[in-house]
Every structure is written in structure tokens, then in C-alpha cells.
Amino acid sequence: MSGSEKQARPKIPRRALDGVLLLDKPLGLSSNDALIKAKRLYLAKKAGHTGTLDPLATGLLPLCFGEATKFSQDLLEADKTYEATMRLGIRTTTGDAEGEALETRDVTCDEAAVAQAMTRFTGEIIQVPPMYSALKRDGKPLYEYARAGQTVEREGRSVTIHALEMIACALPLVTFRVTCSKGTYVRTLAEDIGEALGCGAHLTALRRTGVGALTLEHALTLDELASLSEAERDARLQPVDALLSTFPAVQLDDEATRRFLHGQRLRLDDVAAARVEAGRVRVYAQEGGRLLGVAKAGEGVLAPERLIVTAQ
Template identity: 90%
Template sequence: MSGSQKQARPKIPRRALDGVLLLDKPLGLSSNDALIKAKRIYLAKKAGHTGTLDPLATGLLPLCFGEATKFSQDLLEADKTYEATMRLGIRTTTGDAEGEAIDTRDVTCDEAAVSDAMSKFLGDIVQVPPMYSALKRDGKPLYEYARAGQTVEREGRQVTIHVLQLIACALPLVTFRVTCSKGTYVRTLAEDIGEALGCGAHLTALRRTGVGALTLEHAVTLDDLASLNEAQRDERLQPVDALLSTFPAVQLNDEATKRFLHGQRLRLADVAQTRLEDGRVRVYAQDGGRLLGVARASDGLLAPERLVVTSEG
């Protein structure tokens, strides 16, 4: 049978799913590859992730399906928590174990010195982004310059280290826990701590344990996901509003729900039983408590920002 006579392979129907999968990403897989695998397992029509994890990193990677993709940006803005291990005494080209060693120094510090050095990185600090990063310069990612052997000027950026806790110190290896603001490079943090100790360092392991209010507690691996049947897999999906749990909640009556879903601004005094601070809120229908979307409370008004597609909309 010629190629033109071959029957086209039937397309596998895709499913319209709404929810959030808490994935425990494996070592060596990019975030995008993990997303593609999960999307294929679910046969989902629409999916996206909430910020990348390097292939070297493992741990929590929230994946959004359907309507949840509208709110993925909210997790990009959230604080992240990691457990990391750095190796003192060796600097590498990439700041982690994937790079080549470029500097080796003796490690003469002790645990007390490590703890003291780490304490100086709590709070607001300035980081210079690494060359091996996806940040762009003149439209080209920095890692492309780095692979070509070029180093370009990078401006320091302010980030916030909320928690920096020493977990284990078996020199030259140091394991620590860090909770940090968006835009923080844990590789760079490890390098900077190493420089503060006078011996240099690079990251050897990184595991993300928290994103905003989400944790690894209910996360599932790709292998475990593939072993489940369709109903069991669907049960592993968190509701769309799992991404929004840090926002105050507002419930609307039937009339206010219709107006909200048509993009109309509402007077807070008419819809909120309690006083709301200015800022973003999650909005629900009073009847059934279904999520309607996200709005911004400001100057006594509730202004819709992003809406969930519903039968009422």
C-alpha cells in the first residue's frame, strides 16, 4: 500500500479538564517535558505549568489544566521553598553539578562559620543572575551567550530570603532549607554563601517542597500517575482555586453573580459581609459555592480580573 493510500491514524480525543496537578518532578526531566508527559497521560486539551524547575531539580511542579491555566501567573509570583545541598570548595561554570569545575579551594571553615555566613543572607539581598539562565539580553537568553563562551553584564536584582535554615553540615557538603521570593536563584545563593566563606561552592541537589500554600504532601510522580486508571487520576487533581488559597474570598448572590460574569464592577458594600482590604480576592457564587474568578478590591469597588468559564457566563 502506497503512502497516499495509507489510512490516517485516528486522532485520540482530548479531554476538557479543569484543575491543578501537584507533580513531583523527577531528576533529569525539564519542566516542559514533564508537562507534556502529564498532559499525554490525562489526554488533556489544555495544560500549562507555573514556572520552571531545572532538570537538576526535583520536587513540586504544579501543573494547570483547562481553566486553571488562567491563574498560573499567581503561582509565578508566589514564594518558593526548597531543600538544597551545596558542595563547598569547588566553583563550576553553571553554579551547579552540571557544569565544569573552574576553581578549587580548601575548605577551612566549620559548621559555626557556615551558619554565621548563611545568616547574613536573610532578608532583602541583591543577586546577580547567573549566565546560565533563561533571562534575555537583546532578545537572546543568557545561556546562549554562556555556551558561546561570552559573559555579558547583568544588573543585580533584589530578592527576599524569608527562611534560610541549616539542615545538615558534613563538610564539604551543606544541606539547607530556603524560602524565597520569586526570581531567586538558589544556585546563585549557594555560590554567594561559598564566596562569603572564602572557599566557593556549587549546588549539587535541589528539591522544591513548596510553592505558595501548596506543598509536596499531595504530590504524585509521573510513574504513579501512569499506573492509575482515569477515575483515580482525576481524583488527584486539585480544584482550580487551589492556586488562589492565599486570597480572601467573597461570595455573591445570584444577581451580583450575573453582573460579575458580565464584567461589571460591583460596590463592595453591596456584596461583602466583612470589610476587605484593597487587593486581589477570589470570588464565588453563593449558590453552590462555585468559583467565578478573581477580582481586585479597590476604593470600595470589586473589579473583575479573570473569570472562570461557567454555564452562567
């Protein structure tokens, strides 16, 4: 094909699309590559994801389109639920099956000992972030130091393990479910459990099943998405406020809606459903029930934070 023919190829128009896609990310694909594929299928102008999953991991990856991208940070802060399998007796360079074996030890524990060790890792715990992570030191990701054979000092960070339960045990393999706070490394959790058992461990499989209130129940794979028509794909998008379901709701009348969309602070006593606790709320118009954005309620005031442009 000549240069002139390449230049003559028409650009495919992109669509202004608002909503949330619950994607079941496949094994071996980065979160960014999954986003690019989904964005191309939807011909969307604007899209973003709500936190990365390693290529080794599968499962729930909420993707945001259009106005929903404004609220992706709220899911970054949300608790996550995973199902994971660890292999006792082998430590690796990365803490998972992608790394090279560092050490092999005998596995002398039984299922009861594994269950007992896991009880030590619930509640608030301290984790030292792995070297193979995107955290930065002096402007450079830790994984770049690791690939160069360097190890840098990392401070332990407080994370919360809300729930941790064994699903299956066929030693040396143990499958467990964990619900944890933002910033938790499940690879590190598996390694730490292995050290508590005296044999070491690494992660062999990881599947995310929940992000905040969102679950895999209505998630689609990329192959399923590709098999649908444009109308069917659009119908599978969740509304923008799917990202905000844990926030209390406030409704505004027409005049308060107008002022809110102009970024004005409102007295809680002057708006509908004003009896809300201090904190972040999702705000709707009484007329039509459309989402207007999110606001912070406190000290008698409703202060706009992020607005939905299309609501105007």
C-alpha cells in the first residue's frame, strides 16, 4: 500500500459514551491492553481503568467510559476481593509463578497448620511492598531496580485484611479467598504466610472477584464482548453511578440543581433529603432522577466535588 493510500484511509469516528464496563480480564493480558481492546470495540472517545491487574491475574476489571472516568479514583480506594492459589515450599524472585525459583524447602505442615497460620494475617497488618511493583523510588519504579538486580530498602505499610479464608488445600497447593484494603499485595500475603509456616510460598493464580460493591456476576470477557452487536454492547454498560453505590444519595429540586451544576455550595437545610451524615454523597436531580455528580456533606453545607457534564 502506497503512502497516499494510507493517508486516504478514513478515520473511524469515536463515540461519546458514558458508563462502566465490568470486564473479566483474561490471563496474560495487561490491564492497559485490555482497556485498549475494549475501547476499540466500543469506538469510545474516552476510557480508563480503575486500578491495574497483573498479567498473571484474571477477573474483575471495571472500565470507565466518558463521564465515568471522573469517578475511577473512588474504586481505586475501594476494598478488593480475590481468590488466590499459593504453592508452598518454593520462593520466587517475583513472589509469583512468573519469577525464577530462589529457594526450595520441604513442606512439613498440614492443613490445620496452614489454617492456623492464616489467622495471623487478618485485621490490620504491616506489609513490605515487593521489589517487583510499580511503587517509585527517586522517580523510578521498583521493578526497574529489581530487573537490574538491585534491592532497595522499603518501609512496611499498614493494610487491612478484612477476611481471609481457605477454600481448598491439596498440599503443597492452597487456595484462599481474601478481602483487603487498597494497597494490599496478595503476592506478599502468600509469601508471608509461607514464611510463617517455615517453608516459603509463591502465588500461582490470582482472580479478582470484587471491587467495592461490584462483582464478577455481570462481567463480560473480551471474546463475549466482541461477539455482541453495538447495541448489545451498549446495553451491557453499567450506569456511571455504579461506581458510587456505597455513597448516600441526595436529591435536589430544580433550583438547587441549577446552582449545584454551577459549582455553588448549598445549605443542607435548603435541599431535599438533607438529613445525611458528614461525608461524600452522590447527588441526583429530583426531575428525572439523573446523576449530577458527587459532593461532600458537612458542617451544614453540600459542597460540589465532581460534576457530570452531560447532566446539564
